[in-house]
Amino acid sequence: MVALPDPTSVKVYTVNGPASGSSSSLPDWLTRKRAAKGKGKRAAVREQVEGTIELIQHFEFPEASNKIKSSRDGHHIVATGTYKPQIKLWDLDQLSLKFERHTDAENVDFIMLSDDWTKSIHLQNDRSVELHTQGGFHYRTRIPRFGRALAYHFPSCDALVAGSGPEVYRLNLDQGRFLNPLHLQGDGGEDISGVNVIDINPAHQLFGFGIEGNGTVEFWDPRSRARVGILRLPKDRLMPIGAASVPMLPGISDGTERSLSVTAISSRTDGLSYAIGASSGHTLLYDIRSTRPMAIKDQGYGLPVQNVIWIEGGGRMAGDGLVLSADKKVIKIWDRTSPEANFASITPAQDINDVHHVPDSGLLMLANEGIQMTTYFIPQLGPAPRWCSFLENLTEEMEDQTARTAYQDYKFIERSELASLGLDQLVGTPALKPYMHGYFVSLQLYDTARVIANPYVYAEHRERVVRDKMEKLAESRIRTRKDVGVKVNKALAEKIRKEEERAQKREERRKAKKVHEDEETDGEAEEAMDVDEEDDKGKKEKPNLLSDPRFKELFENPEFEVDENTREFALLNPSTVARRQNRQDAASDGRRRTAVEEEEDDSDKSSSDGLSDSEGSEEDKSGSEDSDEAGALWQDDIRTRMIARDSARARTHSRPQQRTPNVHLVPLQAQAAASGSGTHTIDPNATFGQRRSALTNGGLGGPRKVKNKGSGSDVRFTSDGGMEVTFTPSATGTRDGDDEMIGEDPSGGKSGHNSKRPEKGRRKGMETFGAGMSRGAQEHEREMNESERRGRTQRRKGMRSGSKNTFRKR
Numbered sequence: 001m002v003a004l005p006d007p008t009s010v011k012v013y014t015v016n017g018p019a020s021g022s023s024s025s026l027p028d029w030l031t032r033k034r035a036a037k038g039k040g041k042r043a044a045v046r047e048q049v050e051g052t053i054e055l056i057q058h059f060e061f062p063e064a065s066n067k068i069k070s071s072r073d074g075h076h077i078v079a080t081g082t083y084k085p086q087i088k089l090w091d092l093d094q095l096s097l098k099f100e101r102h103t104d105a106e107n108v109d110f111i112m113l114s115d116d117w118t119k120s121i122h123l124q125n126d127r128s129v130e131l132h133t134q135g136g137f138h139y140r141t142r143i144p145r146f147g148r149a150l151a152y153h154f155p156s157c158d159a160l161v162a163g164s165g166p167e168v169y170r171l172n173l174d175q176g177r178f179l180n181p182l183h184l185q186g187d188g189g190e191d192i193s194g195v196n197v198i199d200i201n202p203a204h205q206l207f208g209f210g211i212e213g214n215g216t217v218e219f220w221d222p223r224s225r226a227r228v229g230i231l232r233l234p235k236d237r238l239m240p241i242g243a244a245s246v247p248m249l250p251g252i253s254d255g256t257e258r259s260l261s262v263t264a265i266s267s268r269t270d271g272l273s274y275a276i277g278a279s280s281g282h283t284l285l286y287d288i289r290s291t292r293p294m295a296i297k298d299q300g301y302g303l304p305v306q307n308v309i310w311i312e313g314g315g316r317m318a319g320d321g322l323v324l325s326a327d328k329k330v331i332k333i334w335d336r337t338s339p340e341a342n343f344a345s346i347t348p349a350q351d352i353n354d355v356h357h358v359p360d361s362g363l364l365m366l367a368n369e370g371i372q373m374t375t376y377f378i379p380q381l382g383p384a385p386r387w388c389s390f391l392e393n394l395t396e397e398m399e400d401q402t403a404r405t406a407y408q409d410y411k412f413i414e415r416s417e418l419a420s421l422g423l424d425q426l427v428g429t430p431a432l433k434p435y436m437h438g439y440f441v442s443l444q445l446y447d448t449a450r451v452i453a454n455p456y457v458y459a460e461h462r463e464r465v466v467r468d469k470m471e472k473l474a475e476s477r478i479r480t481r482k483d484v485g486v487k488v489n490k491a492l493a494e495k496i497r498k499e500e501e502r503a504q505k506r507e508e509r510r511k512a513k514k515v516h517e518d519e520e521t522d523g524e525a526e527e528a529m530d531v532d533e534e535d536d537k538g539k540k541e542k543p544n545l546l547s548d549p550r551f552k553e554l555f556e557n558p559e560f561e562v563d564e565n566t567r568e569f570a571l572l573n574p575s576t577v578a579r580r581q582n583r584q585d586a587a588s589d590g591r592r593r594t595a596v597e598e599e600e601d602d603s604d605k606s607s608s609d610g611l612s613d614s615e616g617s618e619e620d621k622s623g624s625e626d627s628d629e630a631g632a633l634w635q636d637d638i639r640t641r642m643i644a645r646d647s648a649r650a651r652t653h654s655r656p657q658q659r660t661p662n663v664h665l666v667p668l669q670a671q672a673a674a675s676g677s678g679t680h681t682i683d684p685n686a687t688f689g690q691r692r693s694a695l696t697n698g699g700l701g702g703p704r705k706v707k708n709k710g711s712g713s714d715v716r717f718t719s720d721g722g723m724e725v726t727f728t729p730s731a732t733g734t735r736d737g738d739d740e741m742i743g744e745d746p747s748g749g750k751s752g753h754n755s756k757r758p759e760k761g762r763r764k765g766m767e768t769f770g771a772g773m774s775r776g777a778q779e780h781e782r783e784m785n786e787s788e789r790r791g792r793t794q795r796r797k798g799m800r801s802g803s804k805n806t807f808r809k810r
Contacts, residue, residue: 010344010380015055015391017366017374018349055375055388057096061088065367066107067354074358074385076117079367080107087132089117092387101136104128109150111159113173121159121173123150129161129171143169151198153222155205162195168209182207182225186214187232196263203271210262210276217262217276231276231291235260238280238296266308273336275323277305283325285336297339303327307355311381322381324364326355331364333381344381348374361385411446414438421449486546488561489554491576496545 061081068079076098077090085106091098105124113119118134127146131139145163152159157174160182167181186192197210206228207220215238217231239260264277274286281302284293299305304327311322311333321336322343331346350370357364362382366374377384377391384391410433418424418432418439426432433440450457486493545551554560563569570577716724 010378012344012346013377013379013391015053015375015377015388016059017368017372018370053394055095055391056090056092059090059375060372061086063371064369065353065373067110068356068365068367068373069110069112070356070358070365071112071117072115075387077365078110078112078117078120079373080110080122081367082106087122092385095388101132103130103137108147111150111152113152121150121152123147123161127163129159131173141171148194148196149198151200153200153205153207156222158222160198160200160207162198162209164194166191166193166195168195168198180225182220184209184211184218184227186211187216187230196261197265199265199267199274201267201271202269203267206267208265208267208274210265212261213259215260215262215278217265217274231274231286233260233262233276233278233284234293238278238282261304263304264306264308266310268310269312273310275308275310275325277308277325279304281305281327283308283323283339285323285339295336295339297323297325297332297334299325299327299330299332301327301329303329306352309355309357311357324355324357326352328352331355331366333378344378346376350374358385363388407440409443410440411443412438412440413446421446421453423449486555488556488558491564492562493546493555500544 056077061079063081063083065079065081068077070077070092075092077092078087079090080087085103086100087103087107087110088100089098090096103122103124105126105128108123108125110120110122113121120132122130122132124130125146127144128140128142129147130137143161143163145165145167147161147163149162150159157172158179159171159173161169161171163169166184168184169181170179171177172179184192184195192211192214194212195209196212199208199210200206201208205222207222209218209220211218215233215235217233218227219229219231220226221228259279261279262276263279264275266275268274272288274288276284276286278284281299281304283297283299283305285295286293305325306328307324307326309324311324322333323336324331324333326332328351329347331344331348331352333343333345334341335343346364348366348368350368352366352368354367355364356366360382361384362378362380363385364376364378366376368374379392383389412435413421414437415424418427418441423432423441423445427439431441431445454460545554564573564576564580716726
């Protein structure tokens with residue numbers, strides 16, 4: 001006994017006809033395409049099945065096929081079909097049709113008399129029996145009743161024909177005449193209504209007749225032409241309780257009582273085993289020496305079993321004793337020792353009329369109620385026949401891909417969408433294929449209707465495609481890790497996570513520094529590592545806001561979400577509000593922020609919004625020598641000051657009460673004190689314009705040119721308010737404050753002073769020029785203090801460095 005494989009693992013390849021399946025198979029209108037054969041108005045229309053391999057060319061009939069058989073030499077296939085009633089022959093060596101013959105009546109059954117196709121006998125449904133040879137139709141004769149089954153006994157050359165009566169007619173082909181018929185009787189000697197099937201055992205030539213109505217099989221000896229035994233099927237196990245006495249519903253049957261009939265018989269080559277198919281849809285296996293069935297197989301549909309076949313020889317995994325049973329809907333292959341399990345189950349697309357198994361192979365041929373006859377190849381059942389051995393190399397390429405791409409030219413739409421497109425008037429026409437709660441419509445028709453209904457659909461589609469591509473490119477950038485389980489307050493969670501990362505980095509640097517210092521002694525290093533491990537365990541046990549279950553609602557409950565649109569949040573976090581405004585401005589342009597821009601925002605956030613490491617450890621603060629006091633540089637943000645200034649202005653406008661500002665204002669007029677000699681003293685707090693007015697003695701009324709005689713500088717004023725200064729140094733320079741100034745005073749007189757008087761404290765050989773600059777004299781050597789000798793070691797107070805968050809260290 002060989003273990004059967006899983007039925008789901010057995011592959012069934014369709015090499016002719018439509019693909020097999022169940023109720024989920026593709027519809028007929030989808031898998032078939034009509035193609036005109038020839039030209040002109042009378043061109044024949046021929047249907048082609050998509051997604052299958054056409055192993056044998058023109059393996060079809062115009063309407064349906066009735067019977068199919070192969071010749072004993074294995075080179076030809078003969079089949080009968082309709083309409084018109086005809087016989088077709090295919091040459092398997094050429095994989096093509098050899099010829100076709102038309103008959104006067106439809107075929108019921110036929111038998112190949114020779115090893116090849118040249119001689120055959122056919123039973124027609126008009127009570128005629130025809131003999132065909134290589135040249136064509138040879139002879140026709142008739143029988144008294146309508147025939148149902150045909151068999152041929154080779155030793156005696158008797159053709160057995162069974163019909164609707166109790167007689168089995170014998171036509172001897174050697175003598176060319178009818179012999180006495182075999183008269184069959186039931187258990188009580190009453191006549192039977194008919195014989196459905198005839199079987200001749202290949203081992204001992206015992207005749208087996210399947211009886212109609214009483215559920216029995218009669219066995220006759222061809223030598224004595226008498227019945228030698230009768231086999232009764234177990235009606236109580238095959239028929240429902242009381243079914244034999246209850247007629248079927250009107251319209252379903254002809255009013256006769258339901259009875260059990262034998263519809264198929266197949267004997268095994270060992271001469272002892274029989275497979276019997278019943279009208280109840282069951283297949284029974286018998287040993288000729290026992291009246292009890294060895295196995296019972298139910299097809300499941302309750303339809304009469306049409307074929308039973310013993311599959312032997314050539315099986316790779318089939319073993320010895322597989323049985324094939326087929327009714328109108330399904331084919332089941334199963335082992336005789338375990339009928340409850342299926343080796344394979346095949347549900348063709350059309351109803352089955354006949355099944356033929358090519359001997360010693362895994363090929364099955366079906367005659368069905370369809371144009372295309374079907375051929376299946378099951379590699380696990382047996383090898384491919386010699387005439388199609390190439391199937392062994394094509395099995396992996398013969399996967400049925402039709403279901404994946406069959407609907408690519410169709411669009412499924414619902415009834416509501418059908419009305420919006422204006423296609424509801426097509427309901428009931430071939431343009432719409434009803435399916436479930438909608439319809440299948442041609443994709444070309446759907447696109448045309450959608451464009452008519454909405455002319456801008458293409459522009460919208462193109463814009464959507466471009467936006468999707470841009471979002472896909474933006475998502476491909478490297479982004480920061482998102483916290484799992486955080487639904488609200490994501491900014492706070494990100495801040496906590498970054499603080500933990502910075503603390504971890506500081507701790508790692510501290511450990512590395514400590515280990516580096518303790519490398520001199522191994523024992524001290526090991527002790528330090530043990531201490532660090534203990535510290536790590538203690539820190540790992542310490543929960544934070546994200547891991548502490550007490551604060552779980554803070555990041556999950558929307559009631560605890562921080563509203564960033566309130567005024568209080570803007571006052572406490574002005575830089576965050578500014579960055580959000582920048583992001584909104586960028587989003588208003590229709591541009592998605594990239595990962596680089598988000599990283600820049602993160603860096604700005606860590607340096608200017610108070611979320612940085614300003615509350616670091618004392619060790620880090622003390623270690624930075626080039627830092628300001630109390631973190632002033634961290635708070636010196638230009639955007640923060642601008643927002644604070646705007647908010648202060650808003651508060652000033654909203655509060656009309658007056659207050660005295662504590663600022664030092666520059667006077668609007670220059671404070672010039674006239675001495676007794678007419679010399680003007682300029683107030684150092686005066687602005688440049690006020691000083692200019694004082695120099696020109698009124699601005700508009702003074703001269704346009706002033707010359708400093710001592711220093712050789714000229715000041716010229718242009719017509720548009722500009723000023724040009726020209727300075728020429730001299731060897732004997734004078735102090736800038738002693739240059740003679742010429743101008744008119746308000747009274748119209750001229751005043752001046754002598755520039756040659758030496759300045760107090762002026763050293764010998766020193767020349768002054770410009771704004772407090774001098775040259776030509778050397779300072780007295782004096783001892784420099786420590787700070788002057790080494791230079792400045794701390795940065796100036798109140799000034800911001802060039803970088804946002806970097807300090808220089810010595």
